[in-house]
Amino acid sequence: MLQMYDLAGEDPALRFSPYCWRSRFAAAHKGLPLETIPWRFTDKQAIAFSGQGRVPVLRDGAKVVHDSWAIAEYLEDTTPMPALFAGGATARAHARFVNTWADTILLPAIAPLIIRDLLDAVAPQDRAYFRESREQRFGRTLEELQADRDTRVAGFRQVLLPLRHLLRVQPWIGGAAPSYADHIVLGTLMWPRCVSHFELLQPDDPVAEWQARGLDLYGGLGRSAKRV
Numbered sequence: 001m002l003q004m005y006d007l008a009g010e011d012p013a014l015r016f017s018p019y020c021w022r023s024r025f026a027a028a029h030k031g032l033p034l035e036t037i038p039w040r041f042t043d044k045q046a047i048a049f050s051g052q053g054r055v056p057v058l059r060d061g062a063k064v065v066h067d068s069w070a071i072a073e074y075l076e077d078t079t080p081m082p083a084l085f086a087g088g089a090t091a092r093a094h095a096r097f098v099n100t101w102a103d104t105i106l107l108p109a110i111a112p113l114i115i116r117d118l119l120d121a122v123a124p125q126d127r128a129y130f131r132e133s134r135e136q137r138f139g140r141t142l143e144e145l146q147a148d149r150d151t152r153v154a155g156f157r158q159v160l161l162p163l164r165h166l167l168r169v170q171p172w173i174g175g176a177a178p179s180y181a182d183h184i185v186l187g188t189l190m191w192p193r194c195v196s197h198f199e200l201l202q203p204d205d206p207v208a209e210w211q212a213r214g215l216d217l218y219g220g221l222g223r224s225a226k227r228v
């Protein structure tokens with residue numbers, strides 16, 4: 001069976017990595033059973049066999065794949081149906097754009113709205129590392145980063161405008177059916193959902209309606225996920 005190292009909180013059932021969620025949705029899309037192994041930020045030793053220090057790390061027998069994009073490509077190439085990139089190379093290239101958009105625009109827009117909540121969700125042994133590394137990355141304390149989020153959330157919603165317009169004319173980013181592009185964005189949104197109760201979306205937002213459909217996919221994989 002496929003195994004995946006998956007970021008967890010103190011409670012091993014709390015899984016909140018936006019990248020690991022992309023891979024979990026991708027495996028579920030293909031109907032592939034996936035054993036997820038809870039992993040903590042400071043447990044670098046446990047994934048040293050992958051030659052780097054981030055999750056997700058997928059293990060398929062002797063084969064080791066890290067990086068959520070590489071995992072999606074690996075799953076597509078080894079189990080072609082049902083396709084994550086239906087349509088082939090062009091669909092894969094378009095999904096790759098969604099991946100870079102999620103990493104460079106969406107994730108950084110979400111982080112300052114939930115990052116202090118996230119600190120409470122990470123395992124106690126990870127908290128000092130998490131605070132130090134993220135405060136260094138952003139150049140401010142986690143408390144400063146998350147301050148005034150009630151007024152800043154409008155700016156975040158503006159970031160979703162292209163997605164909102166798209167979802168007014170089609171049910172999925174993939175068109176008539178969900179594709180890996182949907183998993184990328186749904187997976188990214190699992191991160192705030194699992195660690196925070198801050199309302200990122202207004203209920204009548206087409207993005208919220210699409211997310212609700214996405215949470216119900218694969219037997220409610222996203223909806224049943226543990227939250228803080």
Ligand SMILES: N[C@@H](CCC(=O)N[C@@H](CS)C(=O)NCC(=O)O)C(=O)O
Pocket residue numbers: 007017018019020041053054055056066067068069133
């Ligand atoms: N490009 C990678 C990014 C993976 C990544 O950054 N994972 C985070 C967890 S959400 C991590 O393992 N961080 C380790 C650390 O910050 O030390 C992917 O798409 O998988």
